[in-house]
Amino acid sequence: MSNFPALEIKNLVKKYGEKVAVDNISLTIPKGSFFGLLGPNGAGKSTTIHSITGITQPTSGQILVDGVDVVKEYKLARTKVGLSPQEFNVDIFATPEQLMDYMGGYYGIPHDIRKARIDELIKRFDLEEHRKVKFQKLSGGLKRRAMLGRALIHTPDLLILDEPTAGVDVMQRHDLWAYLKEMNEGGKTIILTSHYLEEIQYLCNDIAIINHGRIIAHGTKEEFMKEGKSIEQTYLEIIKSEKTI
């Protein structure tokens, strides 16, 4: 294992015309961290995530995943990252099994290894009954689980989860939390964005808040929960104070 941080973002800027979506963000996430990225809708969370994964082209700045530049060495960098996006960016006629199979193939995983990995993920996410059901026919929770399976097919070092439990019922959410905790305890670095702040409080050990494209707070969970406050209370205080500036 290298000594590089899991993720280093240096002076990241992303502009859409005159609009600045991400405004000079710098962030370092150490290996093994469970990192919560919070912020209101349109704050720049997804743009930052898309810049890491290659869906968005940064205007300036540098992003390193395990020391690998995501622009200059993009092929290598992409093997290190798994993404479960907020929106269902899939072929709705494909089944969960096919989605994992195609994605595993894209990552260059040989057939036998891919098949074993698909079976493992299908079982882990309790998708056995639905493995051959078209994505469009699945419930919201099953869709989320299929997306997670797809994100994990190549066992990435860094897993990025953008609203992974949106539309997932309470039981399934707790099951998913247990799995994410288990993965993190096994050494995987996870970045999580969520509007469910109890989820962040339960899972994350490092937290940053982004608003108007800038990091406005960054610290450990303990720092966010000092004086007996919940993450939600601290979050609201920070966002409200930001609005009054």
Next chain:
Amino acid sequence: MNWIGLYTMLRREIQRTFRVVIQTLVAPVISAALYIFIFGSVIGTRIDDFSGVPYISFVFPGVLMLSIINASFASASSSLYFMRFTRGIEEILIAPFSYVEMLVGFVGSAVTRALLVAFLILGVGMLFGAITLVHPLWFVFYIAAIAAIFAMLGIIIALWAESFEQLQVLNTFVITPLTYLGGIFYSITFLPPLAASLTRANPFFYFADGVRSSMIGYTEADSTIGLVVIIGLVVFLGGLVIHLFRSGWKIRT
């Protein structure tokens, strides 16, 4: 080279082809069979041979080329546009594909579908006795190169289009007219001098003539010009598509 990734792209397109088999394979074969029947058995029997070549043998390479063009263009354009529409393209963008590999993957998939259609139409042609292959290697070169050209045009249109209707623009206003005016059903010796000169400026004339010369050995074009046109288009369009993928035009935000 990400060979497994490229094979997966190809496999996915073949599965997609068979998912809508009536549209992708059955329709072009029926269409080609009708052309062959009408021009071979109905009209062809009343038309004199061209330099010792039956009319159906003269027309068949053009019909085959028409089907290859349509299959290749439709495969690349609909596949990529659908991926843009559903954002499924992000699966490719976050995977370890170079821009050249993306080109090879999309073009290879479209060419494979086109060759599948071509193979089926060749089978129909055999039933009507319309098949000869004078230069098999040149035949493979021409159909593969033509399929690649239209796959790349399909990619460009799929990137440009903002609606399903716009996907049809190039086909309706450029490909279809130039194909039919490219001498697939007639010899340019039938045309007045000005029309014949204009036909020689139509790249589709060289596509049809190349396929025809490889199949029946009859040619009306300067084959050197034809090769320059075809190879030039492959290189130019390939470079353009790689540039568009690298710039992220319409696929990266």
